[in-house]
Amino acid sequence: MGDQTPLWEQIGSSFVQHYYQMFDSDRSQLGSIYIDASCLTWEGQPCQGKRAIVEKLTSLPFTKIAHSITAQDHQPTPDNCILSMVVGQLKADDDHIIGFHQCFILKNINDAWVCTNDMFRLAVHNFG
Amino acid sequence: MSCSAILLGENLGKETAVWTEIGDEAEEEDGEDLSEEEIEAKLAGSKSRCVSSHSHLVNLLCDWSNRIPICLPCQQIPHGTKYDKKWLVPALQDICSIPYTPIQVSQCMSKRFDCSQQALDLKSIHTDPDLVSRDIKVVLNRKTNMEAVIKIIEGNIPQLTSLNLSHNCIQRLDELSELVTKVPHLKVLNLSHNDLKSEHELDKLKGLKLVELWLVRNPLCDLFKDPSSYVSAVRQKFPRLLKLDGNDLPPHIGFDVDTPTTLPPCKGSCFGSDDAKVYIQRFLQQYYSVYDSGDRQSLLGAYHDEALFSLTTPCNVQNPSGLREYFKDSRNLKRTKDSTMRFRLLKHTRLNVVALLNELPKTQHDITSFTVDVNAYTVSSRLICHTLIVVDDKSKESIRAFSRVFITVPAVDSGLCIINDQLFIRMATTKEISRAFVAPVPPPSSSQVPTLTAPQQEVVSTFSLKSGMKLEWSLKCLQDNEWDLNKAAHIFTQLKTAGKIPDVAFMK
Numbered sequence: 001m002g003d004q005t006p007l008w009e010q011i012g013s014s015f016v017q018h019y020y021q022m023f024d025s026d027r028s029q030l031g032s033i034y035i036d037a038s039c040l041t042w043e044g045q046p047c048q049g050k051r052a053i054v055e056k057l058t059s060l061p062f063t064k065i066a067h068s069i070t071a072q073d074h075q076p077t078p079d080n081c082i083l084s085m086v087v088g089q090l091k092a093d094d095d096h097i098i099g100f101h102q103c104f105i106l107k108n109i110n111d112a113w114v115c116t117n118d119m120f121r122l123a124v125h126n127f128g
Numbered sequence: 129m130s131c132s133a134i135l136l137g138e139n140l141g142k143e144t145a146v147w148t149e150i151g152d153e154a155e156e157e158d159g160e161d162l163s164e165e166e167i168e169a170k171l172a173g174s175k176s177r178c179v180s181s182h183s184h185l186v187n188l189l190c191d192w193s194n195r196i197p198i199c200l201p202c203q204q205i206p207h208g209t210k211y212d213k214k215w216l217v218p219a220l221q222d223i224c225s226i227p228y229t230p231i232q233v234s235q236c237m238s239k240r241f242d243c244s245q246q247a248l249d250l251k252s253i254h255t256d257p258d259l260v261s262r263d264i265k266v267v268l269n270r271k272t273n274m275e276a277v278i279k280i281i282e283g284n285i286p287q288l289t290s291l292n293l294s295h296n297c298i299q300r301l302d303e304l305s306e307l308v309t310k311v312p313h314l315k316v317l318n319l320s321h322n323d324l325k326s327e328h329e330l331d332k333l334k335g336l337k338l339v340e341l342w343l344v345r346n347p348l349c350d351l352f353k354d355p356s357s358y359v360s361a362v363r364q365k366f367p368r369l370l371k372l373d374g375n376d377l378p379p380h381i382g383f384d385v386d387t388p389t390t391l392p393p394c395k396g397s398c399f400g401s402d403d404a405k406v407y408i409q410r411f412l413q414q415y416y417s418v419y420d421s422g423d424r425q426s427l428l429g430a431y432h433d434e435a436l437f438s439l440t441t442p443c444n445v446q447n448p449s450g451l452r453e454y455f456k457d458s459r460n461l462k463r464t465k466d467s468t469m470r471f472r473l474l475k476h477t478r479l480n481v482v483a484l485l486n487e488l489p490k491t492q493h494d495i496t497s498f499t500v501d502v503n504a505y506t507v508s509s510r511l512i513c514h515t516l517i518v519v520d521d522k523s524k525e526s527i528r529a530f531s532r533v534f535i536t537v538p539a540v541d542s543g544l545c546i547i548n549d550q551l552f553i554r555m556a557t558t559k560e561i562s563r564a565f566v567a568p569v570p571p572p573s574s575s576q577v578p579t580l581t582a583p584q585q586e587v588v589s590t591f592s593l594k595s596g597m598k599l600e601w602s603l604k605c606l607q608d609n610e611w612d613l614n615k616a617a618h619i620f621t622q623l624k625t626a627g628k629i630p631d632v633a634f635m636k
Contacts, residue, residue, distance in 0.1 A: 103533045105511060119503060119513040
């Protein structure tokens with residue numbers, strides 16, 4: 001096996017990099033990575049489909065956002081998709097730095113990797 | 129001429145015991161000649177009782193069928209010596225419209241029936257001396273023979289709980305699938321030393337609530353790569369199984385719909401649907417209670433054969449000790465490419481996964497801390513993304529958070545089976561800590577509650593030394609008295625003099 005990075009890790013990490021770069025700069029462009037069958041669960045709220053997802057993300061109440069990735073992990077799934085998990089911190093506008101946890105399922109459709117499932121959580125427990 | 133009555137009884141009405149009046153002639157083999165018609169008439173109509181002089185085996189068999197007491201000695205068809213069996217048997221068969229088995233088989237089976245255990249031993253029945261001596265071959269790998277045997281069981285002992293069919297060259301279980309409906313209380317089944325070629329044969333018996341199964345010495349056993357995949361394949365078909373081939377199986381993660389679980393509400397979680405919610409909450413509850421139990425071996429049942437597991441944990445210089453127990457191999461640290469040092473392990477196949485899980489520190493999770501998100505990812509698989517607060521059993525100081533993702537597929541026993549598992553372990557945030565373990569978690573025998581500050585711990589130790597009480601009792605006393613050491617000491621002395629403090633509170 002050697003030190004060669006497995007394919008799923010390469011794809012996963014380049015996706016993650018691309019995703020957060022786009023998110024931090026202009027998140028309205030994020031539609032390109034989702035398809036109509038994609039599902040997003042954002043802090044417990046579900047959205048389905050490319051349009052709904054982009055709407056949700058662009059309507060989030062901050063203008064500036066910066067993500068910093070603490071760790072990421074990628075695994076292949078039995079049906080040749082990739083499960084990616086990201087843990088990191090973000091800072092929105094002038095808020096405090098908050099931890100977050102996000103996971104993606106990436107699928108290869110027509111030679112392009114798209115995101116079919118996306119689940120995002122802030123690292124603060126909602127007890128209330 | 130009656131002992132086929134037990135089988136003919138069905139034809140003639142169950143209440144009718146067709147017994148000829150044997151009377152004193154019972155012992156004599158030579159009666160008068162009866163014509164064919166007379167025999168038929170006797171079979172068709174008479175209702176008489178069997179003479180109790182043949183009671184030596186009646187008692188044994190009254191339980192077998194409490195409708196029709198059977199008398200075995202009469203199994204020699206009286207007057208039969210005058211008539212060739214070859215003629216009589218077909219004659220009887222003509223009268224009786226149901227498939228007919230010579231009474232000897234039924235007799236033989238009844239000898240092998242243990243009423244006290246509700247157990248029937250049909251091991252090697254084709255070599256049974258009683259049958260062989262009469263030229264009767266009951267070869268259970270033949271459909272008709274097996275069907276007949278099952279019919280006898282169904283008709284006489286449907287409450288059977290244990291059945292031994294070993295050493296019978298059985299190749300297929302098609303006929304045995306009748307047992308699922310006809311003998312529903314069957315718990316113990318021995319199919320060892322037979323000729324079953326594939327585990328799919330066992331699918332025909334699904335629905336039997338087997339607790340003990342013997343399969344050893346069947347060709348199907350050799351098809352498994354390793355013992356645990358054999359065990360788990362069998363367990364998937366029979367979820368209640370406790371013993372396989374004589375070996376006790378570890379308790380199984382059950383997904384019984386019958387057992388209710390009380391789960392605290394997961395606030396803010398998104399399950400996708402209410403059905404999924406109950407299902408998945410139960411799965412997580414069971415998973416983590418095994419995870420916390422100290423032996424994670426039975427998690428094997430929760431994972432798919434080809435499961436993948438990876439564990440990631442950050443290691444930064446500021447807090448090197450907190451996650452140390454999760455670093456097994458320092459070689460890996462040097463190999464990681466990230467600038468933030470990171471430790472990762474990736475395990476493939478369920479055996480490796482559970483082996484690794486068993487080596488991780490013992491934990492206790494806070495069940496109120498779950499946040500769970502579920503997405504359907506294909507028609508049947510689920511993506512379960514969850515976070516929970518976990519305390520390491522040994523060093524109560526470090527409270528961690530698991531951020532974990534499962535991809536699950538449906539398991540054969542209508543449970544869930546994990547095929548991908550990604551775990552990220554980090555130290556909990558202060559906010560998470562302050563909210564953790566708010567609901568009292570029963571403390572393990574001798575250690576302190578995790579949320580104590582250092583000064584508090586000191587007070588508890590002092591109090592414990594002075595009072596002689598164990599730490600958790602000292603803690604309770606202090607907590608009950610607002611951490612006022614003097615007040616607590618006063619109350620303690622009062623209670624002690626009054627003899628109200630149990631012995632178990634004191635350190636030995």
